[in-house]
Amino acid sequence: MSSKRTAAFPAEDATVSEGVIVPExxxxxxxxxxxxxxxxxxxxxxxxxxxxxxxxxxxxxxxxxxxxxxxxxxxxxxxxxxxxxxxxxxxxxxxxxxxxxxxxxxxxxxxxxxxxxxxxxxxxxxxIAMVFQDPARSLNPTMKIGAQITEAVRLHSDLDKKGAQARAVELLKLVRLPAAERRFHEYPHQLSGGMRQRVMIAIALAGExxxxxxxxxxxxxxxxxxxxxxxxxxxxxxxxxxxxxxxxxxxxxxxxxxxxxxxxxxxxxxxxxxxxxxxxxxxxxxxxxxxxxxxxxDREPHSxxxxxxxxxPDLSALPKGCPFRPRCSNATDQCLEMPPFTEHDPEHWFACWHPVGSGTGKHTANGEQR
CATH class of the missing domain: 3.40.50.300 (P-loop containing nucleotide triphosphate hydrolases)
Structure with a gap:
C-alpha cells in the first residue's frame, strides 16, 4: 500500500492575531x-x-x-x-x-x-516534520518558492505536477502568505524573513x-x-x-x-x-x-x-555533581553529588538539592526533604 497521501487541507479562513508575548x-x-x-x-x-x-x-x-x-x-x-x-x-x-x-x-x-x-x-x-531556525539557509536561493513547495508535495502525495502546484498555492494561503499566487513565482530573496519562515512552515506541512x-x-x-x-x-x-x-x-x-x-x-x-x-x-x-x-x-526604570x-559548562568536561553548581547561588557541598531528576510535586519534575523556595533544606536521594 502506498504511504503517500492525497487528503486536502481545511480551507476555512481564520484570523491570525498580533501582539507581544508575555509570561502572564x-x-x-x-x-x-x-x-x-x-x-x-x-x-x-x-x-x-x-x-x-x-x-x-x-x-x-x-x-x-x-x-x-x-x-x-x-x-x-x-x-x-x-x-x-x-x-x-x-x-x-x-x-x-x-x-x-x-x-x-x-x-x-x-x-x-x-x-x-x-x-x-x-x-x-x-x-514528523521540522521547521529550522534560519529559512534563508534552508531554502534554495536558485529555485522559486513555488517549485520548492511543489517538490515537497509531490514527494509525499500521488498528485501530478499540476495538482501539486495547486496544493502548493493552497499551502501558501494556509500559512497566510499575502498574495500567494504571486509569491509562488518569486525567489526567497524577494521575501521578508517572516514570509520565508511561512514558506518553510508550508513545506513542513506538505506531508500533513x-x-x-x-x-x-x-x-x-x-x-x-x-x-x-x-x-x-x-x-x-x-x-x-x-x-x-x-x-x-x-x-x-x-x-x-x-x-x-x-x-x-x-x-x-x-x-x-x-x-x-x-x-x-x-x-x-x-x-x-x-x-x-x-x-x-513593572520593572523599575534603569534597574x-x-x-x-x-x-x-564545557560538555566534554562537566563539573562534578550538578552541572549548574558553579553558577548557582544556592550551591553547597551536597551539590557535588548529582541530584536525581524526580517527581517532587504532582506533575512537577526537577533535579536540585536546594530548589527555589526551600531555604537551606537538604534532600535525600529520593528527593524528599529532611
Missing amino acids: TAGRHRPATAASPGEPLLVVEDLRVQFTRGGRKINAVNGLSYELAPGSMLAIIGESGSGKSVSSRALMGLLPPTAKISGSVRFDGRDLLGLSEREMQSLRGGD PRLLIADEATTALDVTTQAQIMELLVELQQRLGMAVIMISHDLGLAASYAQDVVVMYAGRAVEYAPTKVLFANVRMPYTHALLGAIPAL LFEVTPGQP
Whole structure:
C-alpha cells in the first residue's frame, strides 16, 4: 500500500492575531483538539547523544526524557549549547554517523532509534516534520518558492505536477502568505524573513505531519513577526490536529503557547512540568535565572537584570555533581553529588538539592526533604 497521501487541507479562513508575548498568559492557547487519554504520541526515554572530537567525548544530550500527547505543544527551553536542537535532530535521524545515540524514542509506539535510514525517510516529512531556525539557509536561493513547495508535495502525495502546484498555492494561503499566487513565482530573496519562515512552515506541512518540530523558528524575527508566526503555528495545530515541539531559549514563548515545558541545561532536563504548574512554582534555580532575564513592564526604570555568573559548562568536561553548581547561588557541598531528576510535586519534575523556595533544606536521594 502506498504511504503517500492525497487528503486536502481545511480551507476555512481564520484570523491570525498580533501582539507581544508575555509570561502572564501561561497556557492561554490550549489547542481545540485535546490530547486523547490513551497512549502519548511521542515518548522519549533516557535519550543520550555523544560525539567524539579530538579524542574527547562530548555528551550533547545526557538522559533526556519526556512525553508528548497528540495535539499538544511541548516547549523545550534552554541556553545555546544545552542540547535542545541536538535532541530534536536525533528524533529526526538528522545527526551525522559519528553521533552515538542511545535510549528510546517511541513515535506512535514505534522506536525510531532502531530504524534504517530508508525507514526514517518514509517518516521524515510525512509523519514528523521540522521547521529550522534560519529559512534563508534552508531554502534554495536558485529555485522559486513555488517549485520548492511543489517538490515537497509531490514527494509525499500521488498528485501530478499540476495538482501539486495547486496544493502548493493552497499551502501558501494556509500559512497566510499575502498574495500567494504571486509569491509562488518569486525567489526567497524577494521575501521578508517572516514570509520565508511561512514558506518553510508550508513545506513542513506538505506531508500533513502528525508531529511538527519548530527549532528556534522565531529567533531571527522581530517581536511582532515572532508573535504572528507563533499564532500561526497554534492555529495550524488546532486545525490540523498536530502535536508540536517548540524549541527555544525564550521562556516567554513557552508561557504563552505551550502546555508543557522541559527546561534543559548541559544536555539534561532540569525541570519539567505543565506550563501553569511550572510558572506558578518555579523550583530549579536555573529556570529562575532564565525568568529573571525576561523584561517586565513593572520593572523599575534603569534597574539591572538578574545576571547568572559564569558560562555554560564545557560538555566534554562537566563539573562534578550538578552541572549548574558553579553558577548557582544556592550551591553547597551536597551539590557535588548529582541530584536525581524526580517527581517532587504532582506533575512537577526537577533535579536540585536546594530548589527555589526551600531555604537551606537538604534532600535525600529520593528527593524528599529532611
